Amino acid sequence: MFSSAALKITHRAISNPMDIADAQTMSGLHATEITVRVDGAEYRVRVDNRVTVLDLLREHLGVTAPKKGCDHGQCGACTVLLDGRRATTCLALAVAHDGAAIVTATGLGALDALHPVARAFLDHDGFQCGYCTPGQICSAVGMLDEFKAGFPSHVSVDLDLSGELDGTEIRERMSGNLCRCAAYPNIVAAIEEAAR
Amino acid sequence: MMPFEYHRAVSVTDALTAVADRPDAAFLAGGTNLVDHMKLGIVAPGLLVDVGHLPLTEVHVLSDGTVSVGAEVRNSDLAAHPVVRSTYPVLTRALLSGASGQLRNVATTGGNLLQRTRCVYFQDLTTPCNKRTPGSGCSAIGGYTRYHAILGASEHCVAVHPSDMAVAMAALDAVVVYLDANGEHRQPLSTFYRPTDDRPDRDTVLPHGALITAVDIPPPPEHARSTYRKVRDRASYAFALTSVAAELVVADGTVTGARVALGGVAHQPWRARVAERTLIGGPATEDAFRAAADAELGLARPLPGNEFKVELTSRAVVATLVSLVEGRQ
Numbered sequence: 001m002f003s004s005a006a007l008k009i010t011h012r013a014i015s016n017p018m019d020i021a022d023a024q025t026m027s028g029l030h031a032t033e034i035t036v037r038v039d040g041a042e043y044r045v046r047v048d049n050r051v052t053v054l055d056l057l058r059e060h061l062g063v064t065a066p067k068k069g070c071d072h073g074q075c076g077a078c079t080v081l082l083d084g085r086r087a088t089t090c091l092a093l094a095v096a097h098d099g100a101a102i103v104t105a106t107g108l109g110a111l112d113a114l115h116p117v118a119r120a121f122l123d124h125d126g127f128q129c130g131y132c133t134p135g136q137i138c139s140a141v142g143m144l145d146e147f148k149a150g151f152p153s154h155v156s157v158d159l160d161l162s163g164e165l166d167g168t169e170i171r172e173r174m175s176g177n178l179c180r181c182a183a184y185p186n187i188v189a190a191i192e193e194a195a196r
Numbered sequence: 197m198m199p200f201e202y203h204r205a206v207s208v209t210d211a212l213t214a215v216a217d218r219p220d221a222a223f224l225a226g227g228t229n230l231v232d233h234m235k236l237g238i239v240a241p242g243l244l245v246d247v248g249h250l251p252l253t254e255v256h257v258l259s260d261g262t263v264s265v266g267a268e269v270r271n272s273d274l275a276a277h278p279v280v281r282s283t284y285p286v287l288t289r290a291l292l293s294g295a296s297g298q299l300r301n302v303a304t305t306g307g308n309l310l311q312r313t314r315c316v317y318f319q320d321l322t323t324p325c326n327k328r329t330p331g332s333g334c335s336a337i338g339g340y341t342r343y344h345a346i347l348g349a350s351e352h353c354v355a356v357h358p359s360d361m362a363v364a365m366a367a368l369d370a371v372v373v374y375l376d377a378n379g380e381h382r383q384p385l386s387t388f389y390r391p392t393d394d395r396p397d398r399d400t401v402l403p404h405g406a407l408i409t410a411v412d413i414p415p416p417p418e419h420a421r422s423t424y425r426k427v428r429d430r431a432s433y434a435f436a437l438t439s440v441a442a443e444l445v446v447a448d449g450t451v452t453g454a455r456v457a458l459g460g461v462a463h464q465p466w467r468a469r470v471a472e473r474t475l476i477g478g479p480a481t482e483d484a485f486r487a488a489a490d491a492e493l494g495l496a497r498p499l500p501g502n503e504f505k506v507e508l509t510s511r512a513v514v515a516t517l518v519s520l521v522e523g524r525q
Binding site: 093176 | 197199200201202204224227228231232234235244246248272275276281282285288289292293295296297298299301302431432433524
């Protein structure tokens with residue numbers, strides 16, 4: 001029923017402090033068995049109820065594309081597409097997302113078949129250190145979907161959204177993703193191109 | 197974070213039952229505020245009852261024109277809803293000025309109303325705070341007050357309610373619909389938040405175990421225009437220093453209807469009824485708007501360090517009303 005990856009994960013050896021801490025409460029009422037689909041692979045795993053989707057991905061499933069920046073929903077580095085919509089994973093409890101389909105920056109494409117947004121980030125040098133980049137790219141992909149669906153933004157003059165996705169719109173819609181290197185001009189240029 | 201039990205509610209009844217007998221239980225919806233506070237140690241519920249999967253995700257237009265918003269409608273969906281966009285521009289604009297795209301996709305209507313203050317002392321367990329621990333004192337008084345109240349505060353608490361959405365809903369005379377063991381209740385938003393007495397830890401009148409199921413918004417008056425203006429330290433993704441939700445009806449140059457609420461200045465969305473009374477029947481001019489704003493702000497009792505918010509708020513009210521007269525919304 002489940003992929004071999006899931007079985008591997010479920011029975012992973014206790015190898016780091018987080019797993020040891022989890023082990024102490026993994027039985028009884030404070031842990032729950034959940035199923036998630038991440039970048040196309042299905043995992044069935046028992047998690048401490050306190051584990052966030054971000055920690056589930058990084059520490060339990062070894063999916064390290066989403067990054068931990070602030071861990072308080074303020075920086076956007078942990079952004080993924082959660083059931084098709086962009087969301088920060090640091091404020092999402094894994095247990096509350098049993099059955100969720102998660103796409104990280106890794107799952108958007110392949111090295112030899114980059115997602116157009118990832119390609120545009122490369123072409124426009126839309127990063128420096130790269131730490132925020134997986135979150136930026138996932139956020140941009142989700143944002144472009146929102147724009148296509150007609151979602152207005154704070155800077156939209158017309159709430160029925162007759163305008164185009166210009167730099168002002170991109171900056172507002174991407175304000176949930178911080179870049180400590182301040183690669184913002186190139187990020188905006190990359191997204192402008194990807195939107196065309 | 198302390199260990200906790202988790203229960204995914206399968207129905208509203210199931211949710212109410214699960215929380216009823218557990219004083220340490222809390223409802224979980226989007227989690228964007230609650231999970232953060234659990235991480236910070238501000239709250240430590242022993243049981244989370246997840247209501248985020250309940251079928252309360254629709255926006256219904258009732259036969260009398262009331263728009264009934266399900267408690268689990270996400271902020272981004274509510275902002276983009278065609279009926280909300282066309283009928284209540286003030287609500288769409290308020291929602292879109294709050295948080296980030298990622299958070300709006302997750303945060304819910306009910307949760308937005310129940311979010312807690314962003315007072316830095318409330319979030320810092322090393323400082324006294326009456327909202328966290330009643331009787332321990334208020335660290336903001338005499339402290340950093342840039343984001344604190346100028347209206348409605350007391351010696352117990354000077355924190356402000358952080359919501360933008362709720363400010364628009366206050367101007368629109370929204371009604372909070374909730375369920376508890378005794379059935380359904382309807383609480384006007386104007387009396388939903390408690391005054392800043394000696395129990396500032398209790399933000400709202402909701403009893404333990406009460407579940408918000410919807411917010412009802414009555415239809416606006418004919419020919420009304422409405423909009424939301426937010427003033428903040430960054431261009432985007434920041435809480436309000438002050439904000440204005442306003443709806444105006446003008447006929448032949450005279451104001452025939454006005455509803456105004458202020459955000460970022462009080463423990464609750466501050467309905468500016470003094471300003472409204474001053475506006476109605478008067479000319480729709482900048483001078484008249486300024487007089488109305490100043491009449492409201494005459495009630496202000498700023499703290500050392502946030503005196504600027506009085507003039508800032510007055511100017512924001514005037515600018516908002518002028519923009520409505522000029523046709524922007």
